[in-house]
Amino acid sequence: MTMDxxxxxxxxxxxxxxxxxTEFDAEGFSSKVTGVIHRGGRAIGGVPLGGxxxxxxxxxxxxxxxxxxxxxxxxxxxxxxxxxxxxxLDGQLRVLALKxxxxxxxxxxxxxxxxxxxxxxxxxxxxxxxxGVRAFSPFVLGDSEISNTPALVMKVSLMNSGxxxxxxxxxxxxPGPVRRDQEVFSRIPLDVKVDGxxxxxxxxxxxxxxxxxxxxxxxxxxxxxxxxxDGSPWEQLTDGVxxxxxxxxxxxxxxxFTLAPLVQKRKTFVLAWxxxxxxxxxxxxxxxxxxKRFKDAAQVAEFVAANNEGLLKRTLAxxxxxxxxxxxxxxxxxLVNGLYSLAKNSLWVYSDRPDDWWGPTGFFTHSESFTGCAxxxxxxxxxxxxxxxxxxxxELELSTLKGFAHYQLxxxxxxxxxxxxxxxxxxxxxxxxxxxxxxxxQMVYRYYLRTGDKxxxxxxFPSVKxxxxxxxxxxxxxxxxxxxxxxAPPGENWPANQFYDxxxxxxxxxxxxxxWLGTLKIAQAIGEALGDxxxxxxxxxxxxxxxxxxxxxxxxxxxxxxxxxxxxxRLSEVCLANQLMGEWCSRIVALGRIFPPEHVESALDSxxxxxxxxxxxxxxxxxxxxxxxxxxxxxxxxxxxxxxxxCVAMTMLHNNRKEIGLEIARRMYESIALRHRTPWNQxxxxxAANGSPVWGSDYYSNMVIWALPMAIDGQDIKTSSSEGSLIxxxxxxxxxxxxxxx
Numbered sequence: 001m002t003m004d005x006x007x008x009x010x011x012x013x014x015x016x017x018x019x020x021x022t023e024f025d026a027e028g029f030s031s032k033v034t035g036v037i038h039r040g041g042r043a044i045g046g047v048p049l050g051g052x053x054x055x056x057x058x059x060x061x062x063x064x065x066x067x068x069x070x071x072x073x074x075x076x077x078x079x080x081x082x083x084x085x086x087x088x089l090d091g092q093l094r095v096l097a098l099k100x101x102x103x104x105x106x107x108x109x110x111x112x113x114x115x116x117x118x119x120x121x122x123x124x125x126x127x128x129x130x131x132g133v134r135a136f137s138p139f140v141l142g143d144s145e146i147s148n149t150p151a152l153v154m155k156v157s158l159m160n161s162g163x164x165x166x167x168x169x170x171x172x173x174x175p176g177p178v179r180r181d182q183e184v185f186s187r188i189p190l191d192v193k194v195d196g197x198x199x200x201x202x203x204x205x206x207x208x209x210x211x212x213x214x215x216x217x218x219x220x221x222x223x224x225x226x227x228x229x230d231g232s233p234w235e236q237l238t239d240g241v242x243x244x245x246x247x248x249x250x251x252x253x254x255x256x257f258t259l260a261p262l263v264q265k266r267k268t269f270v271l272a273w274x275x276x277x278x279x280x281x282x283x284x285x286x287x288x289x290x291x292k293r294f295k296d297a298a299q300v301a302e303f304v305a306a307n308n309e310g311l312l313k314r315t316l317a318x319x320x321x322x323x324x325x326x327x328x329x330x331x332x333x334x335l336v337n338g339l340y341s342l343a344k345n346s347l348w349v350y351s352d353r354p355d356d357w358w359g360p361t362g363f364f365t366h367s368e369s370f371t372g373c374a375x376x377x378x379x380x381x382x383x384x385x386x387x388x389x390x391x392x393x394x395e396l397e398l399s400t401l402k403g404f405a406h407y408q409l410x411x412x413x414x415x416x417x418x419x420x421x422x423x424x425x426x427x428x429x430x431x432x433x434x435x436x437x438x439x440x441x442q443m444v445y446r447y448y449l450r451t452g453d454k455x456x457x458x459x460x461f462p463s464v465k466x467x468x469x470x471x472x473x474x475x476x477x478x479x480x481x482x483x484x485x486x487x488a489p490p491g492e493n494w495p496a497n498q499f500y501d502x503x504x505x506x507x508x509x510x511x512x513x514x515x516w517l518g519t520l521k522i523a524q525a526i527g528e529a530l531g532d533x534x535x536x537x538x539x540x541x542x543x544x545x546x547x548x549x550x551x552x553x554x555x556x557x558x559x560x561x562x563x564x565x566x567x568x569x570r571l572s573e574v575c576l577a578n579q580l581m582g583e584w585c586s587r588i589v590a591l592g593r594i595f596p597p598e599h600v601e602s603a604l605d606s607x608x609x610x611x612x613x614x615x616x617x618x619x620x621x622x623x624x625x626x627x628x629x630x631x632x633x634x635x636x637x638x639x640x641x642x643x644x645x646x647c648v649a650m651t652m653l654h655n656n657r658k659e660i661g662l663e664i665a666r667r668m669y670e671s672i673a674l675r676h677r678t679p680w681n682q683x684x685x686x687x688a689a690n691g692s693p694v695w696g697s698d699y700y701s702n703m704v705i706w707a708l709p710m711a712i713d714g715q716d717i718k719t720s721s722s723e724g725s726l727i728x729x730x731x732x733x734x735x736x737x738x739x740x741x742x
Contacts, residue, residue, distance in 0.1 A: 010132030010157045011120040012037075012113055019043075019674055021329045026113070026120070027134070028316045033323045034332040036673055038112040041098045043677040046112070047119040048340055049137045049152040052144055052396070053289055053348025053364065055273070057152065058680070059119045059135050061112040063097030070150065070210070071177050072278040072288075074347070074367070075374040075421045080175055082228055085156065086237050088169040089127050093238050095228075096123055096131065104234055114680065115319060115333075116340040118312075128162035129259070138304065139343070140314045141392040142731040148290050148348060150297075151272040151304045153312070159264040166259040171237050172269040173227045174212050176202060176249035185246055188298075189223065197270070197305040199223070200251055201298045208275045211297040212251045215268040215305050219257040226250020268308060272300035281421035289348040289362045310736075317733040325726065328662060331708060334669045337679045338705045339388055344698050345370050347422060348396070357406055364389075364396040365403070365418060372684065372697040376418040379404065380432055380499045383439040384643040384701035390450050390717075391706065391727045397447055398456070404440055405463045412470030414440040432497055434474055434482050434512045437467040438519035442585055445522045449589060449718040454529065461530055468523050468539070471516065477567065479553075480546030481513040484563060493633060499644070500621070503633020505572070507565025508553045514560075514582025514594070517546055521591050547594065555599060559606035562622065574622045574630045574637070577611040578644045579603060580651050587654045588707060590716035600655060607648065608660055617691030618645045618668035629688060639694050640686045642668055643701030650711035658712075665708060667691070 012026040016037045023032045041062025050056025050070070057080070058066030065084050067077035083097035083106075093104060100106030111122040117139035123131040133156050138149040160166050188201045199213020200223045214221065224241025225232040225248040232250075236242060241252050259265060276291035294300045304311070322332050350362035366385070368378040377400060389397045407415045407427040414437040415427035441464050448457045474482045486504035487495045493502040498512050505512070520543040527535035553564040560579045562572040580603060582594050593600065610623040621644065622630040622637040629638040645668055652661030671691025673679040684696025710720035721727045 010122055010130055010159065011134055012111075012122070014111070014122065016111075019677065021333060021674070023329065028312070029320055029323065031320070031324060033115070033319070034329050035113045035115060036333060036679070038114075038677065039109055041110065043112070043114075043679070045678075045681050047114040047116050047135075047680055048343040049117065049119070049135060050343040051117065051137050051139045051147040051149060052342055052393070053148055053346045054137075054150040054343070055275070056137075056343045057271075059121075061110065061114075062099065063107060063110050063121065063123070065174075069344075069370075070273045070275060072275050074370045075281070077371065078178070082173075082175055083234075084173055085133065085154075086171040086173065086227065086234055087127075087129075087131070088237050089129060090167050091238065092127065093234065094125055094127060095234055096125075096133075101228055101234055115336050116680070117315060117343065118319075128160065129166065130157075130159040130161055130264075132157040134312075136312055136315060137343070138311045138315075139339075140311070140734050141318045142734045143314070144393045144396055145293065146311065146314075147393075148293070149300065149304065150274060150290050150294075151270060151300050153304060153308050154269040154271070156267045156269065157264060158259055158267070160259045160261050163261050165261070167256075168259050169237060169240075169254055169256050170267055171222075171227065171241070171252055171254040172212065172214070172271075173252040174210070174250060174271055175226045175229050176210065176251060177204070179247065179249045185249060187244065187246070187251075197302060199253055199270070199301065201296070201301075202249070202251055203296075204249070206277070207296065208277070209297045210251075210271065210273040211301040212253055213270050213301055213305070214253055214255055215270065215308070217255050217267075219255060222252075222254035222256075224252045224254075227252050270301050270304050270308070272297045272304060274300060278422075280419065280425075281423045282419060282426050284425055286349040286424065287351050289350040289364075292350055292362075314734050314736060317736055318730045321726070321730045321733050325709075327709060327712065328666065330666055330669050330673070331705075333673065333679075334705050335709070337673070338682070338703050340680050341385070341682070341698060341700060341703055342366070342388065345700060347376070347424070349424065358399060358402065361395055361399050363403060363424065364393075364399045365424065366400075366700055367422075368417075368700050369684070369696060369698045372695075372699060374421040376420070376423055377403065378417045378700070379414065379436050379439055380416075381643070381700040383443065384647070384704035385699075386443065386703075387706040388703055390446060391721060392731070394447065394451055397450075401444060401447060401460070405460060408463055408466065409470075411473075412466035412468070413437060414467055414470075431495065432499065432501065434471075434484060434498055435515050437471045438482070438515050441467050441519050441526075442522050442589075445526055445589060446717050448526075448529075449716070450721050457526060458530060461526065461532075464523065464526055465535060468519070471519070472542070479508070479549035480542045480544075481508050481549050482516040483507060484509045484512050496633070496636075500633055500636040500641075503622075503636040505563040506568065506570045507563055508549070509563040510550075510554050510560040510576055510579040511581050513546070513550055513554075514580065515585060516582075517543060517550065517594050518582040518585030520546065521586055521594065522589060525589075525591060551596070551599070559603040560599075572632075573625055574632070575606055575610045575625065576622050577607055577619045577648045578621075578641075578651075579607070581647060584647050584651045584654070587651075588710065588716055590718060604652060604655060604657060608657075612660065612664065615640065615688040616667060617671045617686060617688060618642070619648055619664045620688045621645075635685055635694055639688050640668065640691075642672075642682065642684060642686060642699070643704050646702075646704045646708065650708060653711040661711070665705075669705075
């Protein structure tokens, strides 16, 4: 309490502006942080508590647990929609959530600051106690093992603001898995003296289960069924929870203690889970990677109990670096919270069987979006969204690249994906193939620049050459450019067979051909690095021929038209916002320009005049020469692709148009984080009219925001990962306080 009688903030400054980007002081940080404070539970969902391939539990802004996939139900998350904390204070029960169960009082309001993988909640109640919760999961940039720990921690702070002792009973409740007929559960009380961990492990099935516990408890401990479910009402807290029946899948742990005036106490709860075996969507059995480190949920809980303070410090350390940078305030929030997709959409499998090709690292994949479009590692989406893995978890990036090489056909064609829903071993081909193989070659080179590993480049070189040879077969008019080949029947839009997949293009398009020119330049650089003069000459020759054809067919005097198909007399003068995608591809790997500088400048002027002027929410995908949105590709032409538009913003930045580049990105992220409150459910397409979600929740490609800092700083992948860079400073910050092994 301060000298004027006001309560000190539990976790962060109180009474901050709601739903706007602001800077403030927060516990655990040595300088100001950046964030958005949500109140009244009005944001959509909340921070997903989980890490790399562990599954997650949403902690919603209304104080409830939300969607949950820890039981291996990724494409169809179970919506728990239940409070998780209860408090009895001198006999008065409060459920610490908004909209509590009928006849029970809850919180008056909740101040919520989400900074993945951390959610900070400060509660307003009618009781003489100041309540805050810091919940987090182990997620440490640069440490994939730690980030693969299936657990979350709830640190509950209670401060008595009154003048007398308060009798407290604090409860943490978890509903557990869905109960199935005749399923047997066994409950094992656990008291680990060495780490002060007390709780209960619920086992079911062969070796699955979860653990719910409390660190270093004082006073009386109660263990019972989950409250608010299966006939176990929250009112039980007043008298004490009853022993749970054997067939009850949920659990509650309570702690009774006394809270003296002006004293703050902290209670640390742990929820750990262990569901290491699952069958993918094709029925194939797999083992999750955390099985390599843990034998059951209790062991996970013991590890987290022994290391929770260090795990939290390591997480806040990398966030502190970002918050201390001289970037726009919205971008710092976007970098931190954009990583949430790694919790919601990743799978990491492992086995020690010698017939599995992926080796000791296992096989790491990221879905296009489990809830929006469940496809495993859609290559055209990872082309945008793989930057966090590339920068911070290169060993996982390598495992995914090995997957594409493993599934490459003898023709050289790279697969579009590894499978549908959670499928890992049934790749798709002949879908968006005009860009798949090109983008694979570019990502191989990006990995080489990030790591400097020439042995890797040598190993992948045959695959790169085969991918180039396949892409050449799609140049059906032999002008040096890959052509568009829409597969949509006459009169229909899908499949258009490139990233804008319900917007058919014909002949030579600026987008597909531009990516191909960028790929040829990169392939030439790979050949030069490995001393293959014949391959360098071949790529250089095709590049020069293709660049000439690109200018001849697509330049209209002001910008590059969308497509030109002279053979069938089809031509589109639509101005595509991301028509210079090839330029971005080349600039981020330090290979300079592809197109004539004067044409780039004119095209950027046109994009600014036509596509940017028509919306306050980012930049419109496609506009007609009169500035009206093009509707020929429905939402894919007339609305805003977030990932693609970030690339447009970066192309502006790479060409010294900082103001418009940052404004495009700011408008989009403000629409996501503020106007429509979906920072932990980011959509692929948002409305040009008002920035509202249009299609594709929780999207992979939006993580391309992690390439924005290097565009602002005038860097490329190699320099942005070098000593003293942002990436380097983040990685060095997380090396503090290594965990204790179990």
